Amino acid sequence: MVSLTAQPGNGPLYQQIKKLIVDRIVDGTWQPGACLPSETRLGDELGASQGTVRKALDDLVGDNLLIRHQGRGTFVATHTAQRELFHFFHLVDEGGNKQLPVYSQLIDCSRRQASDRETDCLDISAPADVVTITRVRHLNDKPAIFETIALPASRFSGLEREDDLPNELYGLYEKSYGVTIHRAKERLSAVAATDAEALALGLPTGSPLLEIDRIAETLEGTPVEWRISRCDSRTHRYLTEHV
Amino acid sequence: MVSLTAQPGNGPLYQQIKKLIVDRIVDGTWQPGACLPSETRLGDELGASQGTVRKALDDLVGDNLLIRHQGRGTFVATHTAQRELFHFFHLVDEGGNKQLPVYSQLIDCSRRQASDRETDCLDISAPADVVTITRVRHLNDKPAIFETIALPASRFSGLEREDDLPNELYGLYEKSYGVTIHRAKERLSAVAATDAEALALGLPTGSPLLEIDRIAETLEGTPVEWRISRCDSRTHRYLTEHV
DNA sequence: GAGTGGTCTAGACCACAGA
DNA sequence: CTGTGGTCTAGACCACTCT
Numbered sequence: 001m002v003s004l005t006a007q008p009g010n011g012p013l014y015q016q017i018k019k020l021i022v023d024r025i026v027d028g029t030w031q032p033g034a035c036l037p038s039e040t041r042l043g044d045e046l047g048a049s050q051g052t053v054r055k056a057l058d059d060l061v062g063d064n065l066l067i068r069h070q071g072r073g074t075f076v077a078t079h080t081a082q083r084e085l086f087h088f089f090h091l092v093d094e095g096g097n098k099q100l101p102v103y104s105q106l107i108d109c110s111r112r113q114a115s116d117r118e119t120d121c122l123d124i125s126a127p128a129d130v131v132t133i134t135r136v137r138h139l140n141d142k143p144a145i146f147e148t149i150a151l152p153a154s155r156f157s158g159l160e161r162e163d164d165l166p167n168e169l170y171g172l173y174e175k176s177y178g179v180t181i182h183r184a185k186e187r188l189s190a191v192a193a194t195d196a197e198a199l200a201l202g203l204p205t206g207s208p209l210l211e212i213d214r215i216a217e218t219l220e221g222t223p224v225e226w227r228i229s230r231c232d233s234r235t236h237r238y239l240t241e242h243v
Numbered sequence: 244m245v246s247l248t249a250q251p252g253n254g255p256l257y258q259q260i261k262k263l264i265v266d267r268i269v270d271g272t273w274q275p276g277a278c279l280p281s282e283t284r285l286g287d288e289l290g291a292s293q294g295t296v297r298k299a300l301d302d303l304v305g306d307n308l309l310i311r312h313q314g315r316g317t318f319v320a321t322h323t324a325q326r327e328l329f330h331f332f333h334l335v336d337e338g339g340n341k342q343l344p345v346y347s348q349l350i351d352c353s354r355r356q357a358s359d360r361e362t363d364c365l366d367i368s369a370p371a372d373v374v375t376i377t378r379v380r381h382l383n384d385k386p387a388i389f390e391t392i393a394l395p396a397s398r399f400s401g402l403e404r405e406d407d408l409p410n411e412l413y414g415l416y417e418k419s420y421g422v423t424i425h426r427a428k429e430r431l432s433a434v435a436a437t438d439a440e441a442l443a444l445g446l447p448t449g450s451p452l453l454e455i456d457r458i459a460e461t462l463e464g465t466p467v468e469w470r471i472s473r474c475d476s477r478t479h480r481y482l483t484e485h486v
Numbered sequence: 487g488a489g490t491g492g493t494c495t496a497g498a499c500c501a502c503a504g505a
Numbered sequence: 506c507t508g509t510g511g512t513c514t515a516g517a518c519c520a521c522t523c524t
Contacts, residue, residue, distance in 0.1 A: 012512060038490060049514045054491085062305070064486050070491045071521035087485050092430075187335070188481040190433035190451035190474075208433035208451035213480075231433075237456075238431040240483055242330050243307050255493060281509060292495045297510090313510045314502035 017056035032078040079170040091236045101137035108134040111160045121226040129153035146230045182219040260299035275321040322413040334479045344380035351377040354403045364469040372396035389440045389473045425462040
């Protein structure tokens with residue numbers, strides 16, 4: 001049952017509408033890729049004008065939660081390679097060109113008990129399992145990223161038996177495990193390459209590597225992936241832009 | 244003379260209004276900190292409704308170009324320490340806390356002919372001067388960032404004679420040289436500390452440092468500062484968030 | 487042609503800041 | 506009290522997509 005009110009203590013109507021839409025996406029009423037009702041229909045259902053609904057939708061489009069197509073409708077955002085490239089991958093080569101890794105060498109994918117650090121990063125309670133992935137991602141046909149990933153086994157049950165993991169995992173999370181990554185917090189630092197990393201990336205032990213420590217969250221803000229990417233810094237840079 | 248039209252080949256009205264406002268900020272009609280005319284007045288002057296003006300203003304607020312204060316008015320954004328902290332400084336300590344450097348040890352500030360790399364980064368033509376700044380910025384009372392900055396001498400004439408450079412330079416650029424930094428592109432990598440850097444930061448030569456290579460631009464997109472910050476990666480991380 | 491989002495208008499009332 | 510931005514409405518027309 002829907003009950004939105006003019007504007008008592010609940011705050012602005014369009015904020016209430018935003019929350020309602022987010023809730024429906026979170027609870028699966030509107031799955032990724034689904035088409036929302038039209039602005040006028042939503043307005044009628046919620047007892048708001050089309051303009052107010054529009055403001056709510058505009059905000060959510062700005063949050064990368066919805067996508068609009070003129071003449072077609074408004075859709076729940078999905079994880080395409082495009083989105084991965086624009087929002088979650090920031091390495092560029094000397095020419096400043098961005099390209100997703102097309103090949104990954106899988107070193108390990110298994111399930112085991114979570115370490116203290118892992119339970120901490122993934123915000124899960126002590127005796128729990130994680131699925132871990134270790135792989136070397138290639139850029140321009142050369143090994144460039146040594147990557148370790150930890151996932152809560154509760155949400156990703158059976159992933160360790162998956163064969164042929166794709167390079168872009170977020171689409172897999174979404175399609176096969178119903179987990180949509182919405183936000184990623186990254187902490188970057190410089191580290192010295194370990195023997196294993198140096199060997200895998202073809203450079204001397206102790207070489208400086210760019211470490212990207214990422215925690216990826218769902219729409220609700222729950223951390224669901226902890227990823228450490230150690231990147232060969234000779235050939236690639238991490239690009240960001242701020243306004 | 245203002246002439247905005249309904250919507251011929253010029254595109255949507257609110258886009259034309261945005262452009263007009265940006266132009267007036269660029270040409271100095273509305274200086275940083277200035278109060279714009281009210282929405283209704285702007286609408287009357289431009290022959291548009293208040294709602295349309297509002298949409299233009301909303302967009303520009305989203306671009307960090309304007310700031311609104313309910314009941315007071317709409318203002319051109321300025322470079323406060325707050326903005327510097329939120330938009331242009333991304334280092335955090337182990338606790339994840341962000342704090343601007345409060346002390347900098349100035350090593351050099353002088354004027355000389357630009358190198359090829361500098362003319363390239365700053366997009367200036369060959370025989371030109373730059374003002375360079377070299378300094379060590381301190382975080383938590385410890386040397387943490389070895390920083391070199393190159394500025395086109397044409398825009399920053401006399402800066403090399405400035406005594407007592409502030410830690411946050413962007414406010415100085417804006418107030419004393421009429422240069423407002425609007426956007427910064429950063430390329431991050433891991434490098435090995437040189438002798439000079441190691442000495443200044445109190446760590447062994449060859450230690451991995453996080454290098455931030457930043458080119459800062461004006462509203463018009465002209466590069467006006469090239470800055471390389473080499474950061475002690477043991478104690479600090481570069482924090483970003485993506486949605 | 488029917489339905490969608492994109493733009494624009496005109497007018498209303500509320501919340502807040504400052505004289 | 507006046508003027509500002511913040512929210513909300515109702516209705517109009519345009520541009521686009523699909524059938």
